[in-house]
Amino acid sequence: MSASTSETEVLTRRPSTDGSSVEAATTVEPEIIRYHSTSRKVLSFVIFPTMIVVPMTVYFWLVGRGYWPPLVIFSVSFVAMVVLTILEIVHPYSRYWVPHGHDVRADAIHMFTSELVPYHLYQFMFNGLLVATSKKIMGGLGFEIWPHHWPILAQLALLLVMMEFSQTSFHWATHRFPILWRIHAVHHSSPKLYWLASIRFHPTENWLAAVCMVTPVVLLGANIEAMMAFSMFINVFGTTQHANICMTPTPLFNYIFAMPELHRWHHSKDIRCNYGGYLSIWDVVFRTRHMPKSREQQPDNIGIEGMTEKFPKGWAGQMLAPFRDQRELYETPAQQREQNSVATEDR
Numbered sequence: 609m610s611a612s613t614s615e616t617e618v619l620t621r622r623p624s625t626d627g628s629s630v631e632a633a634t635t636v637e638p639e640i641i642r643y644h645s646t647s648r649k650v651l652s653f654v655i656f657p658t659m660i661v662v663p664m665t666v667y668f669w670l671v672g673r674g675y676w677p678p679l680v681i682f683s684v685s686f687v688a689m690v691v692l693t694i695l696e697i698v699h700p701y702s703r704y705w706v707p708h709g710h711d712v713r714a715d716a717i718h719m720f721t722s723e724l725v726p727y728h729l730y731q732f733m734f735n736g737l738l739v740a741t742s743k744k745i746m747g748g749l750g751f752e753i754w755p756h757h758w759p760i761l762a763q764l765a766l767l768l769v770m771m772e773f774s775q776t777s778f779h780w781a782t783h784r785f786p787i788l789w790r791i792h793a794v795h796h797s798s799p800k801l802y803w804l805a806s807i808r809f810h811p812t813e814n815w816l817a818a819v820c821m822v823t824p825v826v827l828l829g830a831n832i833e834a835m836m837a838f839s840m841f842i843n844v845f846g847t848t849q850h851a852n853i854c855m856t857p858t859p860l861f862n863y864i865f866a867m868p869e870l871h872r873w874h875h876s877k878d879i880r881c882n883y884g885g886y887l888s889i890w891d892v893v894f895r896t897r898h899m900p901k902s903r904e905q906q907p908d909n910i911g912i913e914g915m916t917e918k919f920p921k922g923w924a925g926q927m928l929a930p931f932r933d934q935r936e937l938y939e940t941p942a943q944q945r946e947q948n949s950v951a952t953e954d955r
């Protein structure tokens with residue numbers, strides 16, 4: 609079932625790089641769907657908070673009843689992903705962002721190699737050493753640094769703020785340093801955003817991200833229950849953030865959370881901003897947050913500037929892409945300028 613045309617209107621304006629909107633000179637196929645009925649607007653308003661609050665509530669309820677947290681995380685995440693798939697069909701954001709079969713195949717393999725393997729490898733390599741070091745530090749100090757006496761939600765909030773600092777800094781570095789960009793480009797290589805694309809990462813990047821994000825909090829003696837709740841939170845947040853679903857909750861969220869609207873700008877070809885993974889507070893502090901005043905101005909040029917057709921679309925090719933001669937995967941700046949001038953002449 610797709611969105612009915614009587615309820616939708618096509619947005620044909622394209623954002624220009626100077627922040628203004630320009631009309632597309634050529635006929636543009638339906639891109640961003642706008643919903644006008646009250647029921648659709650209410651749905652757009654409530655989807656995001658519901659997709660976060662309900663899974664987290666269910667998670668705490670089941671864990672409180674004694675269920676094993678990793679099993680609860682897996683089960684709740686699975687149900688959330690089914691719901692996201694249904695919402696992408698019945699309430700999409702863009703008709704162009706429906707993934708092809710090869711996208712789904714590649715991303716499904718990424719789910720195992722990029723999500724499960726790097727984190728468990730990191731745990732296997734460092735966890736014992738870090739926990740022992742943390743105990744030594746606490747023993748030497750004679751008190752615990754981590755506020756274990758705080759309510760679990762307060763501890764989760766502290767973890768979110770601390771780990772987002774590492775996440776935002778690391779993510780910024782992947783865009784700043786060419787050697788890190790080689791691995792991060794795999795995530796940006798998708799020209800579409802849908803929930804499964806949130807999992808498309810090179811495992812090297814996720815392993816390095818785990819080193820940056822988890823190491824400091826484990827050394828500080830972070831509570832394992834809060835860490836588990838954090839895993840649940842980022843699972844549902846990351847997938848909802850990338851989902852091809854029309855979500856327009858209160859704009860206030862855009863100052864606290866790395867909402868889908870902000871992250872879509874991060875994935876646009878010509879604007880580098882919004883490095884936050886789940887909170888936007890550090891983007892506000894570092895002045896890297898970008899969100900136009902008008903919500904109607906939204907990016908439609910998702911992907912990497914100058915990426916050629918040679919960039920691999922399959923999982924194996926994406927694993928090897930960071931180690932290939934990058935000149936094969938991207939046009940030179942001169943070629944990009946030539947392409948842009950041809951595109952301008954065509955308008």
Ligand SMILES: [Zn+2]
Nearest residue numbers: 779783792874
């Ligand atoms: Zn990025």
Ligand SMILES: [Zn+2]
Nearest residue numbers: 795806850871
């Ligand atoms: Zn992303």
